[in-house]
Amino acid sequence: MPPRPRSLARDPREAHRVSTTLELFFDLVSVIAIAAVTAGLHHAIAEGHGAAALPRFVFLFLAVWWAWMNFTWFASAFDNDDALHRLLTMVIMGGALVFAGGAAHIFATLDFSFGLLGWIVMRAGMVGLWLRAAAAAPAYRTTCLRYAAGIALAQVGWTLAYFTTAPASPAFFAAGALCFLLEFAVPPFAESARATPFHRHHIIERYGLLMIISLGEIVLSVSHGFASLYGGHPSAAAALTSVAALVIVFSVWWLYFCEAEHLVTTRLPTALIWGYGHVLVFMATAALGAAIAASIDVATRHGEARPQDVSAWLGAALALGSAALWLTRDRVLALSPRYRLALPAMAAAFAAAGAAGLPVWSFALLSVVAVIWRAPDTRRDHTDAG
Template structure:
């Protein structure tokens, strides 16, 4: 990030700094519940490579739509426009409802999904233009470059359409990491001067830079991860309710619950904003937000795999086993990336914890074809618990030596 991007908006009021998610924001997050559930269902059964690709693409699109308005409400605070947020909620609900049809290759559902996404992004752009602010943390939230391929996709068909969507997401990521917010402001002001558009008299200022409110944003990001973990519980409940209840199912249900609970502990008790091993203020929002997106995507994929595991109590199908183990390996890979921002003296954790936690699930996926499902899940629980045990052992205070002659400590 350039030095220009370090400029911030005017100081915020104390009550704004200490605020929590509003009722409107919580209502907005309920749409995320429906969206994550619909997208996770793409991985039911025996998913193939095309299913995984479509899952990743739709999840990225849904998360992008969600984060655009999460950041808008974060910055606007009491000036958030209710009708704008409600319209975005409706658009996201339409996107969620269209997911099954997109998976089945229905052109109509795919166009509706793309159109809803385009309108949501247009709403976000309009909201930021009204505020006359450029968001430093995520400039793509108010730029339309990544939306252009989505517009073109309205006249495209499979297999071209998904590639256009992927191009749009890639352009958004490019804008986020390669474009300076100060450059955006200068270009916008230049266009206004060329168009002889006077500055708004009611605001008394031109376009300015804005930053997200950190603690409130971390709460919203954490709520999204909680939603994804809750989807894992829902998948497990749905699968077990339709199965025959026996000892194998009981043992698997306990193991799966321990796995989800351990992931919750890693993401929140040993992490920040739902990202494991991330500390507050270590990474800029431009880096932390993509980490949050990919962590959430891995957890949602793992949740779908756990639901499928309850339907295969003997051994897991190859595709399900690879999905379950790869999702956990990806989760720990991102955990290692989050840890890279810490002090160099702590980076030995990467070799003793992050590397084994990434490699061992992949080894189980490659050589665990004959491992019973319950044993497989319990092994993943042990792998997931290792970072917590390691951290507790590393932070445990050593006992001072005691002088036997005097009974006093020699520390």
């Protein structure tokens, strides 16, 4: 196959479009960063001060997800896989690793230090990709230039926030919120000039892969629970918790992937809600992994939290994940009322179970009910209902 011209727009109707090995390589950085951020929440929940750590978890998870999302949507529209594209992507990956390497330190202190340097390197690579696309794809020049300018402006905002606010102070979180609002405003503003030619099925696959990464946090927690069976004093309680967690993670996977057509249209309003709303799905899944890990800590007497307090986290994470999946997917699918109401109803059930402090196996049973209710007939074709 002859090499593609540099950074020309991809065909959104291209057949057999799949993730490249570079994109999968890029995802490894996200694995490290998500694991570090989730571990911080896990330990906070197990020690009984999860609520105090929640703003830090949200703050850092948003940063990790946003870096992944920026690159993913660009690559879906303009990835030509030539040498310069690979090199600029590797620059982004290098900066992301600097940030990920300090994620645990940042979670504990909210002192960015070298994390800010990693973020600047990432944004420099991303701006370079957008400027290159602006030069090579004249039809999308305005859109690409808006992206480049918006990303650069947002990075200036983060840098000013770092040097003008104290870590973990109210001013720090206020400045961070403003910077995130600026970040989130860039895609709608840029795409209003002309929507980038992202590939719908490629984007669905990319989001599905990040969901697998998020599920990996739960699987890791389950494995730690089963590890308690080894040694001189096996923990039956931790093993039972792990069995229940295994049922939960299988159910979450089943519910997420029961529909092949997650994004049923390329219309910008629907695509934006789907793309942005997924952060709640990913965040809830990672938080669920943290809550399960904390449950295992409590079962093995390595955690200080009360079981009912950890159950509140389990219920909240499952409720948020179910509600977010309804918002991003089921809300716009042409589903019968039976299926359309399943996730909102189960979100309420999970939240109630968490408030009641029910044991882990109760959430496993509710997860099975959710699968039976919402996903008895998988891989149906739907059209956009909204």
